[in-house]
Each structure stands twice: as structure tokens, then as C-alpha cells.
Amino acid sequence: SESELLACIHQIKLYFYYILADEFASVGIPTPAKLDARCVHLSFDEMRRDGFADDGLFDQMKVFFLPLTMIEHDLTINDVQWRNLSRDRLREREQLLEKQQRLVDELTEKEDEYYRHDDSIRKLRK
Structure with a gap:
């Protein structure tokens, strides 16, 4: 699915940042978020399309994942x-x-x- 592909790409970004953290830090590139917000939104949209019962819970669950999609720069x-x-x-x-x-x-x-x-x-x- 599209959300899985985005998640894999984001994992690659996180891996490169982990391996090259010192180099990224030296040039001022901020730490990437733990989750890509697009992945979170897409995954819940895909679950709705696949017929999973929502009952309004999906939007509440998105809020739970929100802190993982933020970086330090977003909070300053x-x-x-x-x-x-x-x-x-x-x-x-x-x-x-x-x-x-x-x-x-x-x-x-x-x-x-x-x-x-x-x-x-x-x-x-x-």
C-alpha cells in the first residue's frame, strides 16, 4: 500500500540519519520525526477503505500518533x-x-x- 511504501522510505531516512547523525548535526539538519504524518493519515484512510469499522476512533488514534510526527523545530x-x-x-x-x-x-x-x-x-x- 502507499502508506507502507512511505513508511519504508521514512525508515530509510531514519536509518541514514542514525548512521550519519554527527554529519547531519554539524550542518544543522534537524532530526527527522519518528513517524511521517502522511503515513499516519494514509494508513487510517486505507483502513477505512478496506472496510474496517471506524466508529470515530480512527481520528482519536491519529491524535495519539501526532507527537511522533513532530520534531524539535516544530515545538520551538x-x-x-x-x-x-x-x-x-x-x-x-x-x-x-x-x-x-x-x-x-x-x-x-x-x-x-x-x-x-x-x-x-x-x-x-x-
Whole structure:
């Protein structure tokens, strides 16, 4: 199958990296991932095509294999990315605080209205 061929090619890549690790490291070539993400996706697609019952479990299983398809470079975050994340979180926080304030103001108005109506009802009952 196609996924098996890709897996074999990836094994060859891993073997060469293992044998020539020092040379690859000296020129800055990163360690390859343990699994090729295409192999993971293709293998589950092939299992579906071959008639294996999915029941939604295949997609959950893909998530299990995800860490094996990543390399150290995928996990690094540079300063620009940190600033962007920080800016986005700050903007989101400000929006949430504004929404909270609007909701508190709306609640206060509703409470005031409730008590005005309650007072009116009490006066009418007397």
C-alpha cells in the first residue's frame, strides 16, 4: 500500500540519519520525526477503505500518533511568535473584561427595573 511504501522510505531516512547523525548535526539538519504524518493519515484512510469499522476512533488514534510526527523545530516558538501570542491574549482579555463590564451594567439595570416593579406591585397591593 502507499502508506507502507512511505513508511519504508521514512525508515530509510531514519536509518541514514542514525548512521550519519554527527554529519547531519554539524550542518544543522534537524532530526527527522519518528513517524511521517502522511503515513499516519494514509494508513487510517486505507483502513477505512478496506472496510474496517471506524466508529470515530480512527481520528482519536491519529491524535495519539501526532507527537511522533513532530520534531524539535516544530515545538520551538521564537520571540515574534511569543509577542503575537501575548498580544492576542491581551486583546482577548480586554474584550472579555469589556463584555464582563457590559453584562454587569446590564444586570444592574435589570435588578433596578425588577425592584422598581416590585415596589410598584407592593404599592398597588396596599
